[in-house]
Structures are given as structure tokens and as C-alpha cells.
Amino acid sequence: MLGKGNKLYSIFRMKCPRCHEGDFYKGHPYKFSTMGRVKEECSECKLKYNIEPSFYHGSYYVTYALGVALFVVVGVLTYLLIPNAGPKTILIAIFASLAILSPWFYALSKIIWINFFVKYDKGILKKRL
Numbered sequence: 099m100l101g102k103g104n105k106l107y108s109i110f111r112m113k114c115p116r117c118h119e120g121d122f123y124k125g126h127p128y129k130f131s132t133m134g135r136v137k138e139e140c141s142e143c144k145l146k147y148n149i150e151p152s153f154y155h156g157s158y159y160v161t162y163a164l165g166v167a168l169f170v171v172v173g174v175l176t177y178l179l180i181p182n183a184g185p186k187t188i189l190i191a192i193f194a195s196l197a198i199l200s201p202w203f204y205a206l207s208k209i210i211w212i213n214f215f216v217k218y219d220k221g222i223l224k225k226r227l
């Protein structure tokens with residue numbers, strides 16, 4: 099289901115959206131020195147990751163959507179799983195999970211954003227040879 103050719107493969111493995119081979123980020127999302135830093139181009143198919151200046155500003159919308167989804171999921175789960183959870187407990191659970199997942203969401207938002215604009219090309223690596 100999550101094989102090459104599926105956008106979710108590129109997103110969750112943080113691979114190039116065109117060839118699904120080259121790495122998209124310079125480092126791990128939780129490594130502070132390279133957090134959210136996108137490579138210049140794909141090491142395999144040479145796709146320029148920075149399609150235009152300020153391209154990744156649009157990924158803020160994706161970050162917002164991920165944050166809202168997390169807010170709802172954690173809020174509902176806390177309400178359902180902790181019988182006496184008040185608003186304070188629910189907010190603490192939401193903000194703690196947001197603090198933990200923020201670096202991952204930051205990385206996810208950029209790879210999701212570029213996947214809106216770049217399609218998988220199965221034969222791109224053969225064409226380049």
C-alpha cells in the first residue's frame with residue numbers, strides 16, 4: 099500500500115517526490131542543527147527542491163492543518179480515556195503532544211507541500227542515464 103509511486107511513501111519516508119529515491123532533508127527532523135532544512139536538489143534525479151523563492155511559505159497552511167488535527171485527536175482521546183479530565187488536563191495533553199510532535203510536523207508540512215506540486219515519475223532515473 100505504501101510502495102513507491104504512492105505520495106504517502108514519499109511523505110512518510112521523506113524521500114524525493116519525483117523519484118522516491120533521494121532524501122529530501124539534510125538530517126533527521128529531531129536533530130536541532132538540520133531541523134527542517136531541505137536539500138538543494140535530489141541526489142538521484144536532480145529535482146530542484148526549492149521550486150521558486152519562498153516556495154515553502156505555503157507549507158504553513160499544512161502545518162496549521164496538522165496542528166488542528168492533532169488538537170482535535172488529542173483533545174477527544176484525553177476526554178474519552180481520562181474519566182475526570184477537566185479543561186486544564188485536556189489543554190496540557192494537547193500542548194505536550196504539540197511540543198513533542200512539532201519538529202516532525204514541521205518536516206511533514208514541507209514534504210506534503212511539495213507533493214502537491216510534484217508528481218512521481220517512475221522512469222525519471224532511467225531517462226537520466
Ligand SMILES: [Zn+2]
Nearest residue numbers: 114117140143
Ligand atoms: Zn529525486
